Amino acid sequence: MTINDRDRTIDALRAVAILGVVLGHWLVSALVSDPAQPAAWHGASPLAENPSLVPATWLLQTLGLFFFAGGFAAARGLRGRPAWPWLTSRVTRLLRPIAVLAAVWLPALGLLKLTGAPESTRHAVWSLVTHPMWFLIVYVVLLALTPLLRATLIRCGLWAALLPVALIALADLCRHLGADSPVLLLAAPIGWAAPYLLGIALSEGRLSRRHGLALTVGGVVAGAVLVLVAGYPASAVGVPGDNWSNLDPPSLFALALAAAQLGVFLLLRPRLAAGLRRPALWLPVVVLNLAAMTLFCWHQTALLLVSFASLPAGPLPGLLDAPTGLWPMHRLLWLPVFALVLAVLCAVFRPRRPAVDQAQDRVGERVE
Structure with a gap:
């Protein structure tokens, strides 16, 4: 896709989505150190103790925006191209940063076990690093289905987005009744197909x-x-x-x-x-889009590195203490520290692909 073909509003939406995911995880991923055994950690959530924080989740849970932007970009990229080469190219770009993450963390988890780290700590670390990856599995499934979803949208119009909603209603009913259903196993790709289809609809001029x-x-x-x-x-x-x-x-x-x-x-x-014609607004969007996968893969690592570094000092307010009382305010003070460590990780692990380098060379051109 050339610069002139880009929809800057979609890039801005993707930037907002990645910020929502990163900030959301940093604000609700509480690691709590056992007072009797400081190296023993377990996960907790400030939402359990602070119900007043729930409205913040409505702003920071942005996966619908991700899948919408993904559907738009996929439909634009697929147009006029053979499906298989397009799909393999997209999937390869997704798998490379995940492979780098695995190459770092699999040995690191082995080292934690060899050094006698408590099982609860190893479980908490594994959960923080791997849990966000389910999103990419669903995204790859929807990428593979893009030709079918686009054809369905063109044939049926916006009504196509109602089928996933109906199937999720069935899945919710099964959950309420405690019944098993094959729909439950497929609920993630089915559910997120709805905003993905709306993204395709926007690319086709249907929204x-x-x-x-x-x-x-x-x-x-x-x-x-x-x-x-x-x-x-x-x-x-x-x-x-x-x-x-x-x-x-x-x-x-x-x-x-x-x-x-x-x-x-x-x-x-x-x-x-x-507004995005102004360089001051457009430049941050460009930077966030170029670093989106790196930010997504490594943001929880930044939180973990800061947590490991703080161990000698014991639980600090907002870090390794129980998420009660003023914990949310204390956690806000740690966000710049997490961001600084994440910036370093991005500098180290950013993809060295020619396409990215060329895109970075064109940043100045994009903001003119």
Whole structure:
């Protein structure tokens, strides 16, 4: 895709999505050190102790934005190209940074075991590093299905996005009843196919500002009904103690939230497009897009490195202490430290592919 073919508003949406994921994980991924054994860690969530923080999850849970931007980019990239070479190229670009992450962390986890790190600590580290990777599995599945999804969208219009919603409703019903269903096993790719299809629709000129208003109102109303009437958890992410998570797998509430977020994006898109002509706004978007996969793969490593470095000092406010009381405010003070360590990791592990280097050479051209 050439510079002139890029939709800057989609790049901005992707930048917002990656910031939401990184900040969201840093703010809810609490590692707690056992007072009797400081090296023994376990995971906890500040949301369990601070229900007032739940509305923040509605802003920071941005996976719907990711899949929407992914559907738009995939449909644009596939247009006029053979499907198989396009797919292998995209999947290879995704797998390379994951392979680098695995090459670092698999030996590191082995070293933790050899040095006698408690099992709870090794489990917490493994969970933080690997849990975000499920997103990429779902994304690869949807990439492989892009030709079929695009053809369905062209044939059926926006009605195509309602089928995943109906199947997720069936999956939610099975979860409420405690029944097993094959739909539950496929709920993640099925659910996130809805915003992915909407991204394809935008690439085909099938979404307008009018649809944005319908998605915003519909998403807000549906989300409120699901929580207040149907008894869905209010948090957009999993909270210890809740009966089940809206995110694992995605529920109707997750799709309602995605609809509301995407509706707001469509409503603001004309103003956003005008604003992104200014270099001061466009340059950060370019940088975040170039580093998106590196940020995604290594952001939890930054949190872990800071946590390991703090061990000699014992639990510090907002770091390795229980996420109660003023913990959320203390954690905010650690965000610049995490960001600095992540910047170093990005400098070390950024892809050295020619395409990325060429893109970086064109940053100045993009912001003119």
